[in-house]
Amino acid sequence: MTGNNDKNNIEKIYNEMILPMEKKFVFNEFYSCELAKDYFTVEEKASVLLVGPELTGKTSFVRKIIGQNYPGMRIGPGPKTDRFIMVTYGENDNAIPDNLPFGATKELQTAYLSQCRRCCVDADVLKNLTIVDTTEILSDENFADLAWFAEQVDVILLFFDPENVLISRDFRKSIEAMNSHEDKMRIIFNKTETMSRGEVLNAYRQIVFSVSKVLSQQEPPEIYRGSFGDDEKELKKDLMSLHNNIRKRKINDLIKRAKSAKIHALLIIELGKGCPKLFGEVQFRIRNFEETWEEIERKFNLGIRDFPQKKKMQEKLASWDFANFPCFSKKLNILDDAIHQLEQCLTTSP
Numbered sequence: 001m002t003g004n005n006d007k008n009n010i011e012k013i014y015n016e017m018i019l020p021m022e023k024k025f026v027f028n029e030f031y032s033c034e035l036a037k038d039y040f041t042v043e044e045k046a047s048v049l050l051v052g053p054e055l056t057g058k059t060s061f062v063r064k065i066i067g068q069n070y071p072g073m074r075i076g077p078g079p080k081t082d083r084f085i086m087v088t089y090g091e092n093d094n095a096i097p098d099n100l101p102f103g104a105t106k107e108l109q110t111a112y113l114s115q116c117r118r119c120c121v122d123a124d125v126l127k128n129l130t131i132v133d134t135t136e137i138l139s140d141e142n143f144a145d146l147a148w149f150a151e152q153v154d155v156i157l158l159f160f161d162p163e164n165v166l167i168s169r170d171f172r173k174s175i176e177a178m179n180s181h182e183d184k185m186r187i188i189f190n191k192t193e194t195m196s197r198g199e200v201l202n203a204y205r206q207i208v209f210s211v212s213k214v215l216s217q218q219e220p221p222e223i224y225r226g227s228f229g230d231d232e233k234e235l236k237k238d239l240m241s242l243h244n245n246i247r248k249r250k251i252n253d254l255i256k257r258a259k260s261a262k263i264h265a266l267l268i269i270e271l272g273k274g275c276p277k278l279f280g281e282v283q284f285r286i287r288n289f290e291e292t293w294e295e296i297e298r299k300f301n302l303g304i305r306d307f308p309q310k311k312k313m314q315e316k317l318a319s320w321d322f323a324n325f326p327c328f329s330k331k332l333n334i335l336d337d338a339i340h341q342l343e344q345c346l347t348t349s350p
Contacts, residue, residue: 010251010345011040017338018258021331025265030316032151039250046242047130049149051178052159053171057190061159062087062131065236066123073119084145085133090120128243134174143177150178154242154249156185158211158221162192162203167210175214180256185221186235187211192225200225251346255339262335263302270296271317289314 014035021027028034050058063069070087132149150156156178167175178185189207192200208220215221225231271285271292285292296302 007040010254010342011037013338013341013345014040014254017334017341018254018261021265021335022261025261025268027261027264030264030313031260032148045130046128046155046239046246047132047153048155048157048239048242049132049134049153050157050159051134051146051171051174052157052188053161053164053168056159056161057188058133058159061157061188061190062133064232065129065131065239066121066125068121068123070119070121072117084116084149086116086118087126087131087133088118088120089123089126091122125240129239143173146174147177150181150184151253154184154246155239156181157188158185159188159190160207161190162195162200162207165203165206165210167214172214175211179215180260182215182221185215187221187223188235189223189225248346251342255342255346258335258338258342262332265332265335266300266302267296267313270299283318286314286317 019034022034050061052058059073063073066087070085072085132153134146134149158175187207189204192203195203204223207223211220224235
């Protein structure tokens with residue numbers, strides 16, 4: 001199954017099997033928005049998201065990858081990036097592309113454009129790669145945007161300065177906002193060229209320790225040392241090859257989305273049993289969310305990494321009318337079928 005047939009089948013699985021269950025349990029109110037039709041038909045181009053504190057070398061990294069400056073680029077102390085900057089290909093540096101990447105919905109485009117500045121650069125590397133540099137002025141709204149970008153891109157690069165490997169509050173919140181996409185994360189260990197081998201190893205251990213406290217996966221993300229010869233060449237080679245696996249990445253993301261939709265539905269069903277008569281009990285279970293969470297995990301034999309963010313979910317549920325939720329689970333089997341069919345597509349996708 002290849003080409004348009006593959007695209008059509010994947011789109012059909014989402015529209016006919018996953019999306020109806022998302023709507024039934026208002027999945028989009030709690031997580032990312034409904035996937036647009038363009039998500040399945042938009043030009044397939046790899047993308048990478050850069051995340052890290054100020055002065056960790058994100059913007060300099062963009063310049064190294066594309067071999068030149070992009071319009072409006074600023075490097076040095078002080079706030080430089082006050083919104084998401086999308087660096088993409090264009091024959092004229094100041095040209096604005098007609099279509100948004102990532103298949104953004106019409107409703108999302110307005111918010112998306114207000115938070116994103118697009119820079120087109122005539123660089124061959126950008127014909128197959130879009131680079132998104134993130135804001136350094138963070139807020140709760142930015143974290144929500146960051147989570148959306150994390151869902152869309154192929155790779156997330158976390159930037160660290162070896163002289164300051166502690167994770168700040170905002171950097172921690174940034175990583176937590178993307179924690180359901182840990183498999184996409186890589187670490188850029190920057191500015192190591194002036195350090196001794198012992199200093200590099202010590203900073204490396206501290207980074208691994210700090211990151212392990214934030215991410216749930218046992219193994220830390222792969223670490224590359226920026227400005228360090230072979231590591232940098234290997235990373236650039238990896239980024240250049242991303243476009244070869246975009247279709248598989250999208251299928252994997254849909255599998256992850258279907259699993260999240262099922263877990264979300266199970267959580268709603270379990271919390272909403274007995275509504276509206278037992279409203280007080282529901283609120284009690286929401287207030288004691290950790291216990292409720294563990295109970296549902298045991299009951300359905302679910303992996304903790306498959307669960308959504310607890311605090312965000314708890315805050316949303318506290319003000320929700322459970323009487324409007326369907327309280328049945330038989331039709332959730334359709335999500336299992338969708339996952340199975342997507343896994344089959346994964347084995348046949350080029």
